[in-house]
Amino acid sequence: LSVIIDADGEDCWIPRDGWADYRSRSREELIERIHQFGVAGLGGAGFPTGVKLQGGGDKIETLIINAAECEPYITADDRLMQDCAAQVVEGIRILAHILQPREILIGIEDNKPQAISMLRAVLADSHDISLRVIPTKYPSGGAKQLTYILTGKQVPHGGRSSDIGVLMQNVGTAYAVKRAVIDGEPITERVVTLTGEAIARPGNVWARLGTPVRHLLNDAGFCPSADQMVIMGGPLMGFTLPWLDVPVVKITNCLLAPSANELGEPQEEQSCIRCSACADACPADLLPQQLYWFSKGQQHDKxxxxxxxxxxxxxxxxxxxxxxxxxxxxxxxxKAEIAAIRQEEKRAAEAKARFEARQARLEREKTARLERHKSAAVQPAAKDKDAIAAALARVKEKQAQATQPIVIKAGERPDNSAIIAAREARKAQARAKQAELQQTNDAATVADPRKTAVEAAIARAKARKLEQQQANAEPEEQ
Incomplete structure (x- = not known):
């Protein structure tokens, strides 16, 4: 689906319907409003917030607000908390009203002193929300890592945080929830960090969704080099943009334009030496060296x-x-290949289920058809019964009218006079028919003079030929 929006140039809001008294609204109404206003996770995942809240249900005991923002260069959430701390807290209260958790925790790293001060000032009279300052260590801002740091609970492999009664939202998402519910404003913009040595005026800006990346960079004094790369996201979890005409989306938290030497020279990939340094650094307690071999060898199951x-x-x-x-x-x-394989397996299973359902339906129809045929054969209709009875009556009548068989006793000669008379009658009938046919042929010959002339000519030719043969035979005898 492709949508082209033609702007009218007025740059003003339509009449907004804010719910300042959101506490009088039901849980379902609030979730539906959040969903309809396009609120999604702004911390990087981009998962729809309405769906996430709906899936949490009544089993959420702890609501965690992720304010860690641990990746280098990114300061979008830090700036948002400094300038809009009250609105962020109001969004947190809306989420708490929907989920009704037992505790609400805000996790923030200690390298954000100004944001911490602003949040503490707003939460001075609040006893239902706890602000937890944690050490700055990457990647403490990961959902599973922050959950473990704040609660001591580990999300099971292949599971979600809701499985252990925890739901996490980003501070940017909480701010967007406040704007959607209280102000009646859908999510049309977000804070984006513009940074890197190739940018003359780095900083954080409110960028509207759909704004071309090139426009933002040029506005910040972008000075690209010959082989300039631009990263959407941070230096560790971000990805390089193939071109600069891509738009800003909901998960665009940072645009990094490093210089040639800022991130170091790209090094040539070498063979794995099994040093286990990757396993020691992995915050998810995985074995990256093993996963590397399995990924490289297409061993998806392993x-x-x-x-x-x-x-x-x-x-x-x-x-x-x-x-x-x-x-x-x-x-x-x-992971992309595994997802594609599972999708294909799902499609194959659905196709098989449809085929088996069709075969079962055809078999049921066949069985029902045979049953109908059997019932029709065993129980004939009333008109069929009448026809059968009439046929039987005719057969009995013919049998009654039939002559008695002639029985010849031993030593007696049979009387064949009737048979002989019948045979003579048939012969006389045949002779009469033959005579009639002959008369018809004679009449046809008289009626056709051309045929008579042809037969006479043939007879004369035969006579002349016979005379010539006799004349030729006489000299030979002399």
Whole structure:
């Protein structure tokens, strides 16, 4: 689906319907409003917030607000908390009203002193929300990692945080929830960090969704080099943009334009030496070296067994690898291939189910048809019964009218006079028919003079031929 929006140039809001008294609204109404206003996870996942809240149900005991923002260069959430702390807290209260958790925790790293001060000032009179300051260590901002740091609970392999009674939202998402519910404003913009040595005026800006990346960079004094790359996201979890005309989307938290030497020279990939440095650095307690071999060898089952789905793609393993192996790239590709295989298997299973259902339906129809035929054969209709009775009556009548058989006793000669008379009568009838046919042929001959002339000519030719043969025979005798 492709949608082209033609702007009218007025740049003003339509009449907005805010719910300042949101506490009088039901849980379902609030979730539906959040969903309809397009609120999604702004921390990087982009999962629809309405669906996430609906899936939480009544089993959420702990609501965690992720304010860690641990990846280098990114300061979008930090700036948002400094400028809009009250609105963020109001959004948190709306989420708490929907979920009714037992505790609400805000996790923030200690490298954000100004944001911490603003949040503490807003929460001074609040006793239902706890602000937890944690050490700055990458990747503490990961969902599973922050959950473990704040609650001591581990999300099971292949599971979700809701399985252990925890639901996590980003501070940017909480702010968007407040704007959607209270102000009646859908999510049309977000804070984006513009940074890197190739940008003359780095900082955080409110960028509307759909704005071309090139426009934002040029507005910030972008000075590209010959082989300039631009990363959407941070240096560890971000990805390089193929071109700069891509739009800003809901998960665009940072645009990094590094200089040629800022992130170091790209190193040539070498063979794995099994040093286990990647395993020591992995925050998800995985074995990246094993996953690397499985991914490279297309061993999808083993990669799944070693929980490749739990990889958060933080890039810590690739950062510490002495062989400069881009492990995250291998893992991303492997997860994409596994997802494609599962999708194909799902389609095949659905096709098989449809085929089996069709075969079962055809078999049921065949069985029903045979049963109808059997019933029709066993129980004939009333008109069929009448026809059968009439036929039987005719047969009995013929049998009654039949002559008695002639029985010849031993030593007696049979009387064949009747048979002989019948035979003579048939012969006389045949002779009469033959005479009649002969008369018809004679009449046809008289009626056709041309045929008579032809027969006379043939007779004369035969006579002349016979005379010539006799004349030729006389000299030979002399």
């Amino acid at each position: 990669a799944t067994t070693y929980n490749i789905a739990d990889c958060i793609e933080c890039g810590a393993c690739a950062w510490v690898c002495p062989s400069n192996i881009p492990l995250v790239q291998y893992f991303r590709q492997e």
